[in-house]
Amino acid sequence: MNSRLELRCVLCGRSYPPDAATHTCASCGLDGTLDVLYDLDEVRRSLSREGLARDFRPCLWRYAPLLPVEEEPFIPPLAVGWSPLYRSDLLARRYGIKAFYVKDDGRNPTGSLKDRASAVGVARARELGQSAIACASTGNAASSLAGFSTVAGLPAYIFVPESAPEGKVAQLLIYGATVVLVRGDYAAAFDLATAAMDRFGWYNRNCAINPFLVEGKKTCALEMAEQLAWEVPDRVFIALGDGCCLSGLYKGFRDLKELGFIEKIPHLVGVQAEGAAPIVRALRDGASRVLPGTAVTLADSIAVGSPRNWAKALRALRESAGAGETVTDDEILGAMRELARSTGVFAEPAGAAAFAGFCKAAREGRVAKDEVVAVVVTGNGLKDVPSARRATGAPLVVDPDLGDLLRKMAEGGAR
Numbered sequence: 001m002n003s004r005l006e007l008r009c010v011l012c013g014r015s016y017p018p019d020a021a022t023h024t025c026a027s028c029g030l031d032g033t034l035d036v037l038y039d040l041d042e043v044r045r046s047l048s049r050e051g052l053a054r055d056f057r058p059c060l061w062r063y064a065p066l067l068p069v070e071e072e073p074f075i076p077p078l079a080v081g082w083s084p085l086y087r088s089d090l091l092a093r094r095y096g097i098k099a100f101y102v103k104d105d106g107r108n109p110t111g112s113l114k115d116r117a118s119a120v121g122v123a124r125a126r127e128l129g130q131s132a133i134a135c136a137s138t139g140n141a142a143s144s145l146a147g148f149s150t151v152a153g154l155p156a157y158i159f160v161p162e163s164a165p166e167g168k169v170a171q172l173l174i175y176g177a178t179v180v181l182v183r184g185d186y187a188a189a190f191d192l193a194t195a196a197m198d199r200f201g202w203y204n205r206n207c208a209i210n211p212f213l214v215e216g217k218k219t220c221a222l223e224m225a226e227q228l229a230w231e232v233p234d235r236v237f238i239a240l241g242d243g244c245c246l247s248g249l250y251k252g253f254r255d256l257k258e259l260g261f262i263e264k265i266p267h268l269v270g271v272q273a274e275g276a277a278p279i280v281r282a283l284r285d286g287a288s289r290v291l292p293g294t295a296v297t298l299a300d301s302i303a304v305g306s307p308r309n310w311a312k313a314l315r316a317l318r319e320s321a322g323a324g325e326t327v328t329d330d331e332i333l334g335a336m337r338e339l340a341r342s343t344g345v346f347a348e349p350a351g352a353a354a355f356a357g358f359c360k361a362a363r364e365g366r367v368a369k370d371e372v373v374a375v376v377v378t379g380n381g382l383k384d385v386p387s388a389r390r391a392t393g394a395p396l397v398v399d400p401d402l403g404d405l406l407r408k409m410a411e412g413g414a415r
Contacts, residue, residue, distance in 0.1 A: 001068040003042035004396035007034040009313045023210045058082040060219040068212045076152045079178045080115045085227040095362040099372040104345045104381030113378040114144035120216030123249045125203040126177025136193035136206035139168035146175035159193035165384045187306040207244035208308030216223040233266050234371040237355040239300035240270035243313030250316030268322035271357030273297035280324030298329045301350035326359035333391040
């Protein structure tokens, strides 16, 4: 189904065979994440814009020649991908730009963009004959893996910070995964998960380590380009935590440009919460690497102080002539309200952070009036209901009496 050519270190450029057992560069260590590269001449023989127009499968597997899965029977039977891309003329007018789109990846099976990675990761684990799969996560990757592994009959071991939202932990448990709540932050959960995977030989689903998982995430970019008839946006905003979703977008657009499907790579904008912004700080400082820091934000999905995929993230921002934005938690809460009330898309805090970054950049003149902009919502708002309640006013509480309803409506200014 695919034509992998090699694995290549993003830092030193060292090349490895496509079936190498390593997931990171032997020379650069864990920071040396790898790219999965393809024989594009071979890809062109089985993938074309015209062929995709005749492919009615509403899922990411329509791009199989550009994905690292060889055997179709190992693909999990959940429909992932082909999430809606909505155009909002209202928001385009409000912010004075040519066109505005929102890609709602909260519509995936477990409610986040991470389903794209889990679909590929579980398929590869089954293809390789692995007996179990594991990951560390702030929440979404964990619930995603739990859902996809259970339908594939593959045991999953999942490590999340003890502070993860209850809705996400509930997803893990309902799918039957072995859930480990770690007393500490994401970095602590990641380190413990890595040690356990090394000890027990579980397949590693962490995108920041396993390069094949980013290949799943890149399909968000492939879809966006196809949904816009191969006229990609000028600028794409996405929330930024570990760096995997951003680097996935870049990889997808880069693959399409090298194939000749699109003419340009959009300027990518990574949005981080002010309390957890090590990648944006490194970008603004012109640094060659990211220094670890603290992570204090209500947006748990991007509450990452020590990002593991920083090298790919910085490359994506720099090579796309992109930018970094930081937003406050209050700006994120406001963006949750505005996005929902303008487009009908209910985003969790991390997903709304991308929109908050766009709003801030547009207000401060960093988005040109002739630009077409897209925002990727990476997770559904139902994953963090307490934050959604913080973003809104209180409901009316009334007796079952019309008079009481009218009084309460008058007190609250309702009509």
